Amino acid sequence: MIEEAAKIIAHSRFLIAFTGAGVSAESGIPTFRGRGGLWENYRIEEVATPEAFRRDPNLVWAFYKMRMKIMKDAKPNNAHLVLAELEKMGILRAVITQNIDNLHKEAGNQHIVELHGDIYRVKCTRCDYMEDLLESGKLEDFLKEKNLPKCPECASLLRPDVVWFGEPLPQEALQKAFKLAERADVCLVVGTSAQVFPAAYVPYTVKDNGGSVIEVNTKESGITPIADVFLRGKAGEVMQSLLVKVKRYLESEKC
Ligand code: NAD
Numbered sequence: 001m002i003e004e005a006a007k008i009i010a011h012s013r014f015l016i017a018f019t020g021a022g023v024s025a026e027s028g029i030p031t032f033r034g035r036g037g038l039w040e041n042y043r044i045e046e047v048a049t050p051e052a053f054r055r056d057p058n059l060v061w062a063f064y065k066m067r068m069k070i071m072k073d074a075k076p077n078n079a080h081l082v083l084a085e086l087e088k089m090g091i092l093r094a095v096i097t098q099n100i101d102n103l104h105k106e107a108g109n110q111h112i113v114e115l116h117g118d119i120y121r122v123k124c125t126r127c128d129y130m131e132d133l134l135e136s137g138k139l140e141d142f143l144k145e146k147n148l149p150k151c152p153e154c155a156s157l158l159r160p161d162v163v164w165f166g167e168p169l170p171q172e173a174l175q176k177a178f179k180l181a182e183r184a185d186v187c188l189v190v191g192t193s194a195q196v197f198p199a200a201y202v203p204y205t206v207k208d209n210g211g212s213v214i215e216v217n218t219k220e221s222g223i224t225p226i227a228d229v230f231l232r233g234k235a236g237e238v239m240q241s242l243l244v245k246v247k248r249y250l251e252s253e254k255c
């Protein structure tokens with residue numbers, strides 16, 4: 001199985017990766033669904049919808065600050081690092097992620113499309129103000145502040161720049177993702193339950209255009225039925241073995 005995946009990747013012309021919360025699980029960031037997932041302790045409609053924010057911004061901000069605290073202490077794991085190395089080797093062309101944790105960037109990938117936003121970015125609910133708390137160096141102060149965050153330009157409420165349930169995806173990122181999916185001949189899907197649309201259409205697009213889909217997951221997902229190769233296991237471990245095999249494959253073809 002893994003040999004077959006390595007061969008497909010080594011022979012790929014335009015490989016893209018499509019990642020979800022599972023790629024960051026070994027970094028200590030809880031996924032949404034499944035055992036230990038965030039939805040075991042929170043109800044989606046109470047914390048991740050525009051209605052929830054209007055009803056109780058304090059609760060929603062408490063949820064996102066809790067997640068910011070977990071994510072800021074997390075480090076990229078082997079799965080992120082292997083994806084960064086595949087890009088450096090000139091094999092992987094882009095990572096399309098549903099994650100908001102910034103770990104692909106930290107791992108060193110340059111071509112990243114974030115479909116669901118970025119946990120460290122905040123934006124005004126009224127004007128165009130936007131701030132990246134990592135870039136401005138204000139993350140720690142922001143997390144300590146007890147009051148609701150307000151816009152420095154117009155004093156309205158700030159919100160996290162993430163996509164909530166029921167909201168459209170950022171147009172530019174969505175267009176980029178589907179342009180890449182249309183060019184790709186192989187899609188490596190890592191750690192997503194593939195239940196959130198339209199993001200989950202990315203691997204379907206590659207498959208519809210005659211490409212291959214390789215999936216890495218601890219269990220079957222919505223993508224498994226269309227996967228040419230399904231690699232069961234933890235992303236960090238599977239991706240590490242996959243990289244070794246891809247390198248071996250490329251070496252053997254050189255001689
Ligand atoms: P999900 O929680 O629905 O699914 C996670 C998937 O990862 C499951 O299929 C699970 O079997 C798999 N998985 C768990 N541990 C794994 C491991 N160690 N190795 C490989 N696979 C593993 O998450 P999703 O599909 O990304 O979709 C929902 C939404 O979750 C996305 O919109 C995303 O924004 C959000 N989310 C992001 C983060 C993050 O940024 N790290 C964390 C939680 C949720």
Ligand code: ZN
Binds near residue numbers: 124129153
């Ligand atoms: Zn404002």
